[in-house]
């Protein structure tokens with residue numbers, strides 16, 4: 001027998017962005033159902049003393065928004081580190097941006113995936129959002145008044161049909177919804193892999209996020225509590241494969257050399273993980289009664305540390321627009337969805353240009369571009385006004 005459920009909004013995907021969407025729309029008194037393809041046991045984040053290799057740099061604007069959703073209050077702030085400054089090296093030059101240059105308390109913060117996920121799940125739970133776990137979506141159909149999602153439980157094979165005004169597709173880079181609705185993507189394979197790991201640093205990191213740009217090779221050492229740093233090292237896949245074969249001690253020495261010994265001896269803590277890097281943008285951010293958010297809509301290079309911030313900004317915009325609707329207005333209306341798409345395109349395009357452009361500039365064989373980059377960093381370093389503008393953009 002098929003179990004029928006009516007909702008205002010169905011959110012597909014319980015990653016960071018889908019969870020935030022479910023919370024933001026439930027807080028607007030919309031009846032939301034959240035669909036997860038994971039087993040229930042995987043949903044509760046175990047309290048673990050081990051440090052998660054997966055961390056995010058969040059902007060202060062995102063932190064404020066998560067506070068307004070009552071999510072930030074559930075974060076374990078003892079495991080969060082502020083970013084007081086960013087120090088960037090590239091093309092034999094350097095740039096230092098300090099929060100105080102723009103009269104800010106901080107430029108951003110670093111948080112572990114497990115810490116943020118746990119806070120989001122606690123809020124979903126507190127709001128009593130209906131969650132269907134271990135789900136496999138099978139079909140999307142339309143009636144005159146709504147969109148209907150069919151799914152089944154992977155274990156019990158129980159079937160569900162959900163009728164809603166809107167589907168929020170937050171199902172990540174390989175989005176099932178995007179494929180089902182034949183929404184194409186513009187795709188660029190960087191042929192790069194990001195290696196992530198945490199290290200204990202001999203020298204204090206002073207809450208500075210450090211980044212070294214070389215040809216198709218970007219190393220970031222981001223501050224964590226207790227004198228640790230989180231490494232995100234993006235480099236050509238073949239070179240990454242070599243690094244992944246190294247012992248903990250030899251990898252630590254390589255990272256130390258690449259970071260010019262800036263933080264002294266480094267000791268690997270925990271595991272080393274790797275991610276292939278792509279830039280992918282959906283050709284449309286909306287379809288009939290569907291919006292795409294987060295990595296389902298866009299995936300960018302991690303060098304700017306902006307991927308999930310961009311996804312959260314999708315949800316902020318969707319929620320802000322939906323908040324303006326009258327009670328009787330349809331949240332799945334095409335005109336409403338077009339407003340969302342228009343509003344989000346510029347931000348995503350700008351971020352694509354920034355990350356792809358930085359990779360190109362620092363990799364360019366042409367002396368002209370390398371000199372331009374060098375000159376650019378030197379000039380910016382001297383200009384307090386440009387620094388302020390850059391900082392304002394980085395924290396929004």
Ligand SMILES: Cc1cc2nc3c(=O)[nH]c(=O)nc-3n(C[C@H](O)[C@H](O)[C@H](O)COP(=O)(O)OP(=O)(O)OC[C@H]3O[C@@H](n4cnc5c(N)ncnc54)[C@H](O)[C@@H]3O)c2cc1C
Pocket residue numbers: 012013014015016017018035036037038055056057058135136137170171172173175176177194195196232275293294295296302305306307308309310311
């Ligand atoms: C190495 C690396 C470092 C990064 N560092 C940063 C950083 O510092 N700052 C930053 O802002 N961003 C960073 N990012 C980017 C960030 O990780 C992503 O942008 C973010 O995780 C995307 O979240 P999401 O919820 O959109 O997608 P995902 O995290 O992919 O979540 C999608 C969810 O949908 C579920 N799902 C998939 N298909 C289905 C289905 N058919 N039915 C139901 N559920 C489904 C999945 O199980 C998953 O739970 C980094 C990325 C990488 C690779």
